[in-house]
Amino acid sequence: MKIRVRGLSRTFVAQGRETPALLDVDLEVAAHEFVCLLGPSGCGKSTLLNIVAGFLRPTAGEVRVDERPVTGPGADRGVVFQEYVLFPWLTVAGNVEFGLRLKGAPAAERRGIVARYLELVGLAAHAEKYPVQLSGGMKQRVAIARALANSPEIILMDEPFGALDAQTREVLQDELGRIQRVEHKTVLFVTHSIREAVYLADRVIVMTSAPGRIKQVFTIKLPEVRDRFAPEFTHYESEITRVVKEEVAKVHE
Amino acid sequence: MFLSSVPEMMEWGLRGASRSRRDALRWRLASLAVFLALWSVAGGLVELTKPFNPLFLPAPWVVIGALLELARKGQLWVHVAATLERVAVGFSVGAVLALALGLLAGQVRAVRNVVEPVVELLRPIPPLAMLPLFIVWVGIGEGSKVGFITYATFFPMFVTTVHGVAQIDGRLLRAAQSLGARPRHLFFRVILPAALPDVLTGLRLGVALSFFVIVISEFVGAENGLGYLINDGRNFFLVPQMLGAALLLGLLGYAGNGLVRVLERRVLRWQHPR
Amino acid sequence: MSRTRILALLGVLVAWAAVSYGNRRLGVMAPALLPTPGEVATVFAETVRDGSLPRHVATSLARVAVGFGLAAVAALALGLLAAMCVPVRLMVEPIIEFVRPIPPLAFLPMFLVWFGLGEGSKVAFIGYTTFFPMFVAIAAAVLRVDVTLLRAAASLGAGHLDLIRRVILPAALPGIIVALRLGFALALFVIVGAEFMGADAGLGHLIMEGRTFFVPAQIVMGALVLGLLGSIVNALLLATERRLFRWREAGATS
Numbered sequence: 179m180k181i182r183v184r185g186l187s188r189t190f191v192a193q194g195r196e197t198p199a200l201l202d203v204d205l206e207v208a209a210h211e212f213v214c215l216l217g218p219s220g221c222g223k224s225t226l227l228n229i230v231a232g233f234l235r236p237t238a239g240e241v242r243v244d245e246r247p248v249t250g251p252g253a254d255r256g257v258v259f260q261e262y263v264l265f266p267w268l269t270v271a272g273n274v275e276f277g278l279r280l281k282g283a284p285a286a287e288r289r290g291i292v293a294r295y296l297e298l299v300g301l302a303a304h305a306e307k308y309p310v311q312l313s314g315g316m317k318q319r320v321a322i323a324r325a326l327a328n329s330p331e332i333i334l335m336d337e338p339f340g341a342l343d344a345q346t347r348e349v350l351q352d353e354l355g356r357i358q359r360v361e362h363k364t365v366l367f368v369t370h371s372i373r374e375a376v377y378l379a380d381r382v383i384v385m386t387s388a389p390g391r392i393k394q395v396f397t398i399k400l401p402e403v404r405d406r407f408a409p410e411f412t413h414y415e416s417e418i419t420r421v422v423k424e425e426v427a428k429v430h431e
Numbered sequence: 432m433f434l435s436s437v438p439e440m441m442e443w444g445l446r447g448a449s450r451s452r453r454d455a456l457r458w459r460l461a462s463l464a465v466f467l468a469l470w471s472v473a474g475g476l477v478e479l480t481k482p483f484n485p486l487f488l489p490a491p492w493v494v495i496g497a498l499l500e501l502a503r504k505g506q507l508w509v510h511v512a513a514t515l516e517r518v519a520v521g522f523s524v525g526a527v528l529a530l531a532l533g534l535l536a537g538q539v540r541a542v543r544n545v546v547e548p549v550v551e552l553l554r555p556i557p558p559l560a561m562l563p564l565f566i567v568w569v570g571i572g573e574g575s576k577v578g579f580i581t582y583a584t585f586f587p588m589f590v591t592t593v594h595g596v597a598q599i600d601g602r603l604l605r606a607a608q609s610l611g612a613r614p615r616h617l618f619f620r621v622i623l624p625a626a627l628p629d630v631l632t633g634l635r636l637g638v639a640l641s642f643f644v645i646v647i648s649e650f651v652g653a654e655n656g657l658g659y660l661i662n663d664g665r666n667f668f669l670v671p672q673m674l675g676a677a678l679l680l681g682l683l684g685y686a687g688n689g690l691v692r693v694l695e696r697r698v699l700r701w702q703h704p705r
Numbered sequence: 706m707s708r709t710r711i712l713a714l715l716g717v718l719v720a721w722a723a724v725s726y727g728n729r730r731l732g733v734m735a736p737a738l739l740p741t742p743g744e745v746a747t748v749f750a751e752t753v754r755d756g757s758l759p760r761h762v763a764t765s766l767a768r769v770a771v772g773f774g775l776a777a778v779a780a781l782a783l784g785l786l787a788a789m790c791v792p793v794r795l796m797v798e799p800i801i802e803f804v805r806p807i808p809p810l811a812f813l814p815m816f817l818v819w820f821g822l823g824e825g826s827k828v829a830f831i832g833y834t835t836f837f838p839m840f841v842a843i844a845a846a847v848l849r850v851d852v853t854l855l856r857a858a859a860s861l862g863a864g865h866l867d868l869i870r871r872v873i874l875p876a877a878l879p880g881i882i883v884a885l886r887l888g889f890a891l892a893l894f895v896i897v898g899a900e901f902m903g904a905d906a907g908l909g910h911l912i913m914e915g916r917t918f919f920v921p922a923q924i925v926m927g928a929l930v931l932g933l934l935g936s937i938v939n940a941l942l943l944a945t946e947r948r949l950f951r952w953r954e955a956g957a958t959s
Contacts, residue, residue, distance in 0.1 A: 231856070231860060232441065232859070232860075233441045233442065233856050233859075234441070234442055235438065235442070250437060250438055250441065250859070251441060251856065251859035251860045252859075252860070252862065253860070253861060253862030255860060256861070257856065257857065257860040259853055259856075259857065263851075263853045263854060263856075263857040265854065265857075265858075265872070265875070265876075266876075266952055266953070267875045267876070267878075267950075267952050268952075269952075276858070276861050276871075277861035277862050280861060280862045280863055280867055280871075281862060308951070308952040309952075310952060310953065324861070325861075328861050328862065334860075435789055435790070435791060436865075437859065437864070437865050437868070440852070440855050440868065441852075441855065441856060441859060442852075443852065444848075444850065444851070444852030444855060445788055445789060445847060445848050445850060445852075445873070446848050447791045458795045458799075459798070459799045459802075460799075462795065462796045462797075462798070462799040462800065463799045463800075463803065465796065466799065466800050466803065487818070487819060544713075547713070548710070548712075548713025548714065548716060548717055549717055551710070551713065552713075552714060552717050552932075553932075555932040555933070555935045555936045555939070556928045556929065556931055556932035556935075557893065557894045557895075557897050557898075557931060557932075557935070559894070559895075559897045559898040559901075559909075560897045560908075560909075560912055560924075560927060560928035560931050560932075561924075561928055562898075562901075563901075563912055563913055563915060563916035563924050564916075564921060564924045564925065564928070566916055567738065567915075567916055567919065567921050567924065568738055642806075642808050643808045643809075643810065644810075645808075646808050646810040646811045646813075647810050647813075647898040647901065650810075650813070650814070650901070650902060651901055651902070651913075657811075658811070661811055661814050661815075662814045662902070664814065664818075665814045665817060665818055668818060670815060670818060673814055673815050673818070674815065676811070677807050677808075677811040677812060677815070678807065680807060680808060680811050681803075681804075681805075681806040681807030681808075681811075682806070684806040684807070684808065685806040688806065
């Protein structure tokens with residue numbers, strides 16, 4: 179098992195008040211698997227991702243990657259954020275090679291890798307631009323290239339397309355699917371779009387409203403390249419929607 | 432960990448975990464106490480070992496003693512009142528002018544085109560440079576000091592007021608108009624409240640600036656006031672008196688700032704309902 | 706400078722000329738009290754010719770430069786330290802809160818007592834005045850660094866030192882430069898006042914002389930020179946800032 183989560187709990191403390199975000203979560207992700215975390219707002223899916231990424235420490239339980247416990251962030255788990263989080267003082271190329279520079283890779287090698295991944299995300303012509311000159315979709319593609327260029331085995335994505343408009347979103351979903359067919363990473367992907375989850379994932383994990391637990395797991399048996407309008411696709415969508423709606427209703431109580 | 436550790440940075444950034452109000456208060460008081468303690472120790476050591484004339488680095492109790500002495504002789508209040516009066520009058524006049532002109536300029540293009548260039552021209556000139564001019568024009572009396580404070584505080588308050596009006600989202604006005612608001616409604620019920628945060632910030636700046644500049648005008652040509660006390664102390668190396676007056680000045684400035692903040696919190700309750 | 710700005714300046718000049726020359730004609734105020742542009746220009750030319758103006762300007766600038774320089778180095782070092790080390794920050798903060806409300810000029814006479822009437826007192830005073838605001842602003846700039854930037858770098862393999870060198874410093878740099886720029890502006894603001902008393906050189910002294918010898922034209926001239934100086938320095942610093950931080954606004958799309 180690539181990622182193993184056991185008994186994970188996380189409570190937030192603010193002004194003397196305790197808010198449980200996650201309660202006793204068990205989860206396993208196999209190598210090269212694409213898993214989506216789905217759920218209503220506040221269900222703790224981002225918290226779970228942040229703990230796997232090593233940004234937050236759990237209140238109880240543990241996370242193991244390759245059977246080794248996670249103690250903090252690292253280059254083995256690349257992250258793509260919803261707000262892109264590109265380094266504004268670096269060019270596109272500078273951003274993509276950031277991890278490589280940290281490792282001390284020589285300039286020629288860095289150039290080659292940067293070119294390859296910019297090509298992969300279709301931004302080869304923009305290597306010398308600054309993030310402030312890019313559109314949201316372009317920025318997110320740079321973020322993906324940056325994470326991939328570092329060759330992590332695991333990629334964690336926290337609603338990466340949430341800040342984009344509907345059309346750009348679908349284009350990037352297509353691209354991500356294409357990239358995954360080439361790269362075969364282990365991916366943990368947080369979203370609250372059921373459609374997106376069914377389109378991308380091998381497995382969809384639906385979480386309950388706060389405090390977050392796993393409500394139900396769906397295995398998506400669809401071909402690698404998916405048709406959003408195929409009846410099987412729509413069937414999964416409505417199944418999952420039904421389950422999620424139960425949880426959403428609880429949030430609005 | 433000496434520097435913020437990586438796990439802490441990961442969770443909260445450099446600021447560290449948010450501290451409860453009580454904790455923060457406790458830390459503040461503790462460090463204030465440490466500061467006073469260190470000062471006392473330093474002052475005491477100087478008294479005992481006398482590396483230089485101890486008057487140069489008076490301990491806290493010497494400073495307080497000097498102030499109490501002045502209070503006993505009935506002089507302290509005279510000086511404090513003089514300073515406060517000048518600040519109060521100068522600031523008030525400056526504020527009224529700045530607000531009136533600022534609100535007008537913010538809305539009426541013509542007024543803005545006339546007033547703004549003058550402001551832009553005079554702004555880079557440190558107001559302190561104009562103090563001697565005021566003295567030449569109005570003489571050494573109260574008029575020049577008060578007028579000078581008015582002059583100095585006018586510009587920042589004017590600029591913030593104009594900005595406060597200029598940054599009002601046009602859609603707010605349109606929304607009000609489509610609800611039937613007429614010009615005077617717009618002014619009192621939309622423009623004024625919407626500009627208020629910036630205006631109050633400007634007022635706070637003005638108060639701080641008033642205390643900033645009153646000192647120097649009380650150095651040059653005054654016979655009372657806290658600034659006078661400080662400068663007068665130079666003649667006989669009365670450093671305790673100088674420090675004491677400076678501290679009082681700081682206290683008054685702090686109080687003035689606090690007053691505006693209280694006003695802010697009451698008037699701008701809509702910004703942080705709790 | 707935009708066209709409207711130039712027109713506005715000309716407008717003010719014309720108004721000034723009208724009022725002052727008009728005053729000469731109508732005799733509303735004593736002529737000396739309302740110097741005309743011509744008189745101010747004359748004083749300017751005289752002081753340039755006999756070398757006194759350049760000398761005073763140089764003196765003031767030197768004091769500002771040295772005082773500011775020392776304070777900037779200290780503010781940088783301590784600011785970075787306080788931002789990255791919580792205990793230091795918690796201990797220093799209340800001291801700053803204590804000293805901050807006291808107008809720096811209130812300490813001027815004390816600096817004169819402590820350091821005498823020479824250059825030392827002016828430099829020390831400028832240093833004291835500019836240190837605190839710069840320290841606070843620099844620490845704030847570092848503290849403001851977005852935690853997600855730190856997280857992104859860490860997930861690319863950055864260690865503690867990498868985070869400081871490659872994320873915190875570059876991200877805080879614009880804010881730090883702004884802090885320094887404002888500190889310098891404050892120094893120029895305050896030097897005049899510092900040179901009113903206990904100085905025999907510098908622009909502030911020159912202006913005060915205008916009062917002592919009843920030559921208001923000299924006051925106005927000194928003030929204008931000061932304003933000009935401040936504007937030029939500010940414009941230079943802003944231009945440098947804009948070049949350094951091209952990545953902030955390189956023709957943004959959205």
